[in-house]
Amino acid sequence: MEEAYQEGDVREEDLAVLAGYLQSLGQQNCSDKTISAYRRDCRHFLRFVAREGKQFPAEVDYRLLRRYSSYLAGLKYEKSSISRKLSAIRGLFRFCRMEGLVEHSPADSLFSPKVPRRLPAVLRPAEVEHFLESINEADPLGLRDRAIFELLYGSGLRSEEVVSLRLSDIDHEQEEVRVAGKGNKTRVVPVGEIAIYAVREYLEKGRPELLINNNGEKPNNTDILFLSARGNPLGTSDIRRRTTKYLRKAAVRTGTSSHVFRHCFATHLLEGGADLRAVQELLGHASISTTQRYTHVSGAHLRKVYEQSHPRAKRDRNPPG
Template structure:
């Protein structure tokens, strides 16, 4: 079992300046800034215990000892990598601010990560899921529109539930998203999603509006923005109706969007732009999904790989 990272606090003007830089200049979210602050406080606790009294005195050996300590405590490699990422950014910040002469993380090795491939739905499963909501009710029309838009445009669930009316241009067929770090991107909306949204706006949303309803696009029965938790509950219900026997989480539609685009020949850079990934390496994981799928198809259908009764491969 992996260790649960404890919370630390640190009183350090340099760290405060760095976190302010992340928030104002780099545009990172509050949650990310808080996590980085906690990571730096964590490493500082270790360094103080080893007799290091200032950041300028940090050496590679200190950080290698810290990483070994994390490994002994069964921290997941991804958690260690995130902590190290925070420390690397901070070290570069200290060099830029002339607090340190050299980057104390420069020669530090990162832990090897084995990234778990994202799950996806098949195109046929997606069709069944999209058809699952009962479109005789306002809530069903709303859910159909949300599912269509999420799959059509690869939105995060937070982006989907936070959309205002003015973010969607159905005439031009695009949606304007403010994603992580308040970064703006414009994503196309497919024709079927446009049709579902038009039906929701014309027929369903007026029935969900209450006296204090604001400009939120997708409304709950109380006339407020539909929460992510409620969307998740509804998604699981629709997946059960569709007979999908796998855990269906909101991100699964986003993964399916990217995977299906790639399988049908879309450019990886275009997918990166639509998903709002800052780094192409994040998007490249979908190439591994595609490769895995191709290997499965090869094993199932190639005459030299197909299995005959008894478990033996076909003869050459």
């Protein structure tokens, strides 16, 4: 879908402005993933401006921005992708205004397409159990995978947070894990007894074997918690592949990603009676509205709570005579 970007299509001075904008995002503690996405989005926009024969930012007006939005829709981008791209452009023009390159931002009145609100996929507790039990812990990789998915589900971590964990981030005595989340914000999250046991089993029986790679040499990143078969740090793509493998093995519904365990963590906590604000802290969300999106509660559970809590939810079939 994304057109190949050719750097020669854009003026050097425009690329310099973009570099300054991206640097400012880094100073605001935006994640590397966000900065990378915004870099692609803004380059794509600058290429469009160049093709239109306009100079950025002086000759970019609202009508040109609207044409770009229509252009993206014509390329069959998802509404969520278009929304992100336009958000990146709004940020770019805010930066231009702060730097005195434009007096007013033409992007301020640019609206993003309305993105339909989708409920996140959630597995039932029994399905999560089947998934975890499908992992063969007879070898170091199995021990590693069990520890990874126990943390994903037991502590609600993101995949990128798990692969970034270091040995010192696990507090075995307090049963806690220190996590560097989005925007380099650090939070401390409890680790359940089952998850901490899985991590200990991996550290004692699995990781020492993975620490020595195929050449018999120790890798450089010896403080990284989870290692590959060759003793190197894992990437999120590794977890994605393992998720697909075990979903199929456990005959659990497909079409989900490793992020489903974060959804399960939050939803199952709420269904167990946890406070929404507490779940927000555990997930590391800056806004409670984000937590509400992740932590939808099943209709069946709501019905059960209603029937147990409201004095007139059920009619007394045997009233006293």
